[in-house]
Amino acid sequence: MNPPNAETASNLITLLASFMLVLQLLLAVQTMLVTNIRLFALQSLLLAGIAAVVGYAYGAWHVYVFAALTLIGKVFFLPWLLERLVRQIEIEQEVRPLVNMPASMLICGALTVLAYVVARPITSLERLGSNTLAVALALLLTSFFLMINRRKAITQVLALLTVENGVMLAAIALTTYGMPLVVELGIFFDVMVAVMVLGILVYRIRESFASMDTSKLNQLKG
Amino acid sequence: MPLLALLILVPAAAGLACLLARSLRSLAALGVLAFSATLGLGIALVRQVLALGVVTEWHGFLCADALSAWMVLLISVVSLASAIYAVGYLRRDLADGAVTERRFREFYVLTPLFGASMFLVVLVNNLGIMWFAVEATALSSVLLVALYNRRTSLEAAWKYIILGSLGLALALMATVFVYAAACKNNTEPPPSFNWSYLMGVAGQLDPRLLKLAFVFALIGYGTKAGLAPMHTWLPDAHSEAPSPTSAMLSGVSLKIALYALLRFHILTTACLGTAYSAHLLLGFGLLSMCVAAPFILVQTNLKRLFAYSSLEHIGIICVGVGLSAPLAVFGAVLHIGYHALAKATIFFAAGNIHQKCHSLELRSLAGLLKTMPATSALLVLAVIAIAGLPPFGLFLTEFGIVAGGMGAGQILASVLFVAALAAVFSGLLIHVAHLLLGTAKKEAAGPQTPVSCVAAMALLMAVLAVFSVWLPAPLLELLRRAAGIIRGSP
Numbered sequence: 216m217n218p219p220n221a222e223t224a225s226n227l228i229t230l231l232a233s234f235m236l237v238l239q240l241l242l243a244v245q246t247m248l249v250t251n252i253r254l255f256a257l258q259s260l261l262l263a264g265i266a267a268v269v270g271y272a273y274g275a276w277h278v279y280v281f282a283a284l285t286l287i288g289k290v291f292f293l294p295w296l297l298e299r300l301v302r303q304i305e306i307e308q309e310v311r312p313l314v315n316m317p318a319s320m321l322i323c324g325a326l327t328v329l330a331y332v333v334a335r336p337i338t339s340l341e342r343l344g345s346n347t348l349a350v351a352l353a354l355l356l357t358s359f360f361l362m363i364n365r366r367k368a369i370t371q372v373l374a375l376l377t378v379e380n381g382v383m384l385a386a387i388a389l390t391t392y393g394m395p396l397v398v399e400l401g402i403f404f405d406v407m408v409a410v411m412v413l414g415i416l417v418y419r420i421r422e423s424f425a426s427m428d429t430s431k432l433n434q435l436k437g
Numbered sequence: 438m439p440l441l442a443l444l445i446l447v448p449a450a451a452g453l454a455c456l457l458a459r460s461l462r463s464l465a466a467l468g469v470l471a472f473s474a475t476l477g478l479g480i481a482l483v484r485q486v487l488a489l490g491v492v493t494e495w496h497g498f499l500c501a502d503a504l505s506a507w508m509v510l511l512i513s514v515v516s517l518a519s520a521i522y523a524v525g526y527l528r529r530d531l532a533d534g535a536v537t538e539r540r541f542r543e544f545y546v547l548t549p550l551f552g553a554s555m556f557l558v559v560l561v562n563n564l565g566i567m568w569f570a571v572e573a574t575a576l577s578s579v580l581l582v583a584l585y586n587r588r589t590s591l592e593a594a595w596k597y598i599i600l601g602s603l604g605l606a607l608a609l610m611a612t613v614f615v616y617a618a619a620c621k622n623n624t625e626p627p628p629s630f631n632w633s634y635l636m637g638v639a640g641q642l643d644p645r646l647l648k649l650a651f652v653f654a655l656i657g658y659g660t661k662a663g664l665a666p667m668h669t670w671l672p673d674a675h676s677e678a679p680s681p682t683s684a685m686l687s688g689v690s691l692k693i694a695l696y697a698l699l700r701f702h703i704l705t706t707a708c709l710g711t712a713y714s715a716h717l718l719l720g721f722g723l724l725s726m727c728v729a730a731p732f733i734l735v736q737t738n739l740k741r742l743f744a745y746s747s748l749e750h751i752g753i754i755c756v757g758v759g760l761s762a763p764l765a766v767f768g769a770v771l772h773i774g775y776h777a778l779a780k781a782t783i784f785f786a787a788g789n790i791h792q793k794c795h796s797l798e799l800r801s802l803a804g805l806l807k808t809m810p811a812t813s814a815l816l817v818l819a820v821i822a823i824a825g826l827p828p829f830g831l832f833l834t835e836f837g838i839v840a841g842g843m844g845a846g847q848i849l850a851s852v853l854f855v856a857a858l859a860a861v862f863s864g865l866l867i868h869v870a871h872l873l874l875g876t877a878k879k880e881a882a883g884p885q886t887p888v889s890c891v892a893a894m895a896l897l898m899a900v901l902a903v904f905s906v907w908l909p910a911p912l913l914e915l916l917r918r919a920a921g922i923i924r925g926s927p
């Protein structure tokens with residue numbers, strides 16, 4: 216039972232998903248924190264866009280709710296919250312990532328290829344083109360890399376949020392109607408609270424270490 | 438009476454009431470009251486589950502079977518003991534200036550919420566909401582880990598929340614995969630996303646997606662349950678948290694995450710047969726035990742020593758479930774309970790020692806049997822229990838797991854299991870003998886340990902001792918059914 220405009224929708228979704236991946240790669244090489252936060256907001260906007268397209272093409276009204284929640288939470292509220300935090304703690308730039316920029320780009324490229332290989336056996340199960348699930352896995356893997364590569368607490372929070380974007384993209388790709396509404400609401404609430412708690416911790420770490428460099432959190436061993 | 442709803446709402450309401458309460462005394466009273474109430478409700482729930490089999494509420498949104506009822510009972514007992522313990526412990530921390538009044542209030546607001554979210558995990562029927570609740574246990578406990586605001590506790594809290602959230606993101610992926618597996622061939626969403634519904638249609642789920650889902654759940658919920666090699670946050674968080682929180686984290690919170698993983702195991706077993714998920718659990722369980730043993734042998738910090746012992750015991754439980762012999766699974770289910778009681782007692786003792794001697798370094802502690810006899814005596818008993826010596830029940834359950842494994846022909850796994858147990862046994866006894874005997878380095882300066890701090894320990898040890906030698910018939914029946922649920926025979 217495919218709607219008549221399913222093919223257009225599928226192309227549009229593939230396009231938006233690939234833009235999400237491009238933004239993820241930019242995130243992996245960009246060191247200005249505020250720019251990183253805006254890149255994340257843009258990526259979330261694309262996710263909301265994908266959800267809206269799916270909602271329209273398949274007539275699933277509750278995917279619109281998911282799109283709206285993403286728009287409110289991840290495009291406006293969380294970026295605003297994180298930017299405020301960056302201004303408060305007066306640290307603007309990531310210094311010395313573990314791996315330099317060209318190498319990070321290469322690693323992310325390799326991870327993307329890996330995601331496509333891993334996703335191949337199950338792409339037949341998804342209903343939106345054949346790329347979306349692979350993109351979702353690529354988002355997951357590159358976010359893990361981002362988290363290992365960066366030392367600033369805020370960037371690690373952003374990496375966590377992009378993992379979440381990847382999971383939600385997979386949810387839409389695999390089912391075309393996302394998760395049940397009550398679950399969507401629960402996830403939304405959890406992500407908001409998680410970022411607030413992380414914000415409190417970043418603030419307290421900054422206060423007592425005079426830094427938010429997580430490589431200084433190294434006293435507990437053995 | 439809506440038992441299940443009350444079990445979640447009572448502690449949640451207590452947490453909110455603590456937000457408004459003025460006097461510090463009423464905060465402590467509210468905590469104890471709330472968890473006394475949940476213990477009463479938990480016992481009532483056990484009776485109902487035994488009578489009806491499955492209790493559901495709110496049109497099946499909440500649902501309790503024997504396994505959930507068993508977990509509810511454990512959460513209630515450990516949380517109640519922890520609330521009693523906290524009365525004296527936190528008052529003294531406040532007097533010593535270890536916590537500010539604001540942090541003191543924070544503790545009493547967050548602890549009941551932590552408890553409520555644990556109840557929600559075991560009582561909710563929907564997979565997505567279960568994920569939400571597990572994440573809520575992490576979020577409500579992370580600021581408790583950071584309560585002392587020392588550099589090390591902030592470090593521990595950061596590792597806990599980052600690793601925990603990352604793990605839970607993977608667990609969410611597992612949830613998504615199960616949902617996708619449930620709506621395989623039709624374009625309509627499945628009628629419900631409840632465990633009870635999925636178990637009924639387990640045979641029609643897509644096996645490829647379910648396999649993927651179990652792996653993601655194993656890594657995801659396994660991180661929160663502290664399975665090696667995703668355990669690195671565990672010793673930090675459990676050693677830096679205030680002792681009442683350490684007891685709840687080690688005693689029940691790890692098992693709550695394990696419960697979520699077990700539900701995935703049960704579903705995967707119903708669809709694919711035992712071999713797939715049981716073998717993975719067995720492997721990760723043995724790995725956890727083998728990783729824990731060397732860290733226990735060379736440990737220098739008292740609380741980290743027992744945190745690693747929790748890692749070992751989570752491994753034991755996973756091995757028991759993974760062996761999937763009837764005796765081993767029964768042993769594992771019972772082991773969850775015995776370990777919760779003994780480990781909470783031990784963390785209470787560690788808290789008393791910390792407040793008296795202002796140190797947790799094993800080098801600088803010795804001869805405690807003379808300076809703090811009551812705490813030491815109870816600590817010895819609890820350590821004997823977790824080391825797996827008779828007469829305590831943990832000997833019985835560990836023996837049951839080995840016997841079940843041998844009987845099922847898993848000789849290699851059983852031998853590894855016993856070897857790891859032996860290493861941990863010697864490590865624990867060496868450290869504790871040194872701690873209690875030896876000659877005291879200096880006269881401990883701190884005042885006497887508050888009554889509530891010893892009372893909570895004595896309470897738990899009494900429960901452990903009684904239930905080690907005598908399991909009442911209803912409890913035994915509950916455990917049998919819980920083990921039956923895990924083995925896939927309702």
